[in-house]
Amino acid sequence: MQEAAPIGVFDSGYGGLTVLKELVAQLPEYDFMYLGDNARAPYGTRSFETVYQYTLDAVKWFFAQGCHLVMLACNTASAKALRSIQQNDLPTLAPDKRVLGVIxxxxxxxxxxxxxxxxxxxxxxxxxxxxxxxxxxxxxxxxxxxxxxxxxxxxxxxxxxxxxxxxxxxxxxxxxxxxxxxxxxxxxxxxxxxxxxxxxxxxxxxxxxxxxxxxQGEIVARSLADYLKRHPEMDEKCRKTGQLTFFTTDATEDFDEKGSAFFGQALASQHVSL
Known part of the structure; x- marks a missing residue:
């Protein structure tokens, strides 16, 4: 059996932390790994192709960290990239992994x-x-x-x-x-x-x-809890030690300061490059 790993939560920046806050409240025993692509934000004004490529970069990064399930906690990424990733990339990239969205x-x-x-x-x-x-x-x-x-x-x-x-x-x-x-x-x-x-x-x-x-936060959190109940094979792959880790593609000091307002408590992030 594959090793259990955190649930990945992705956003172009800080906003997805409002979703993560509700996910943690609904599923406190689960491990979550958050990535904010702050260096390339905002996504809202970018083209479909650019958002798709940036989002795919992030999904591949989560998979490289061992995540089996990734939540796109970003409306723009969910709108412009999710369907293409699910239909065109997952079957060859990682057919046993799943990517979900907020829409x-x-x-x-x-x-x-x-x-x-x-x-x-x-x-x-x-x-x-x-x-x-x-x-x-x-x-x-x-x-x-x-x-x-x-x-x-x-x-x-x-x-x-x-x-x-x-x-x-x-x-x-x-x-x-x-x-x-x-x-x-x-x-x-x-x-x-x-x-x-x-x-x-x-x-x-x-x-x-x-x-x-x-x-959306509470709605998405309830939906994910229901998804995991309906898919026990995926639930088994989600690690449950209550650990949270935060990553950003930009300055960690800025992310920690601004991100705490979105998440509702202090956080400490690590820098990564995509």
Whole structure:
């Protein structure tokens, strides 16, 4: 039998730490290995081919560390790279390993929260351009209309810890106004970028009272727990000593400082090159 290893969790930078936080809360006994490709972030404005290549580099790195299961805790990577990696690369690269994303778990259940059958998606330009959310939601909830709004300023605002200044509130109001102009019966809004939960309080200030605001972390964590129950052969390959390790492709000092805000506690990372 192959040696058990941590579950790999990948993001272009810090945002995936909000997903990892929920994974650890849901599955505290499991080992997790996090990699942030901060040196090449952001992914949201890059081409499909570039995001695919960067994400494949990271997946190969996780496999080289012994990981059998990798979670792309990044909406842009999930939207632009996951399908190609699953269909074209895994069969020859590592047919016994698995790569999962954050879009499918959200789209499988989001319709359960809506009474009007109108849903709003707040995301990066790359995720919106991929059209992944409307495509996936239609598979599970064909009666639902999906409206998307790209919020290109939100990630740099969050990474620079500028969530409470006047300019930030301007961009939040502007993006939400655009979204609700597209669909005035929206009753569920999904934060389809793992950075956005850090700005949840500010976003809620400008949302209509009846609108439900969903983050992905808890949804993805429940989905992974269910996946491991349904796939005991993969669960056996996941090491369970409760150990967490963090890696970044950029400066560890910056990652540790900013990353702690996303993860909710202090962390110490190591540098790697992809």
């Amino acid at each position: 499918r778990p959200s789209t499988e259940i989001i319709g359960q929260y809506s009474e009007t059958n109108e849903i709003g998606i707040l995301a990066t330009k790359g995720t919106v351009a991929s059209n992944s959310y409307p495509i996936e939601i239609e598979k599970f909830f064909p009666a639902i209309t999906v409206y998307q709004e790209a919020c290109p300023m939100w990630v740099p605002i969050i990474e620079n810890n500028e969530m409470d200044n006047v300019g930030t509130h301007h961009f939040i109001k502007k993006n939400l106004h655009h979204l609700f102009q597209k669909g005035d019966n929206i009753d569920v809004v999904l934060l389809a970028c793992t950075h956005y939960p850090l700005m949840r309080k500010q976003i809620e200030e400008y949302l209509p009272v009846a609108v439900k605001l969903l983050s």
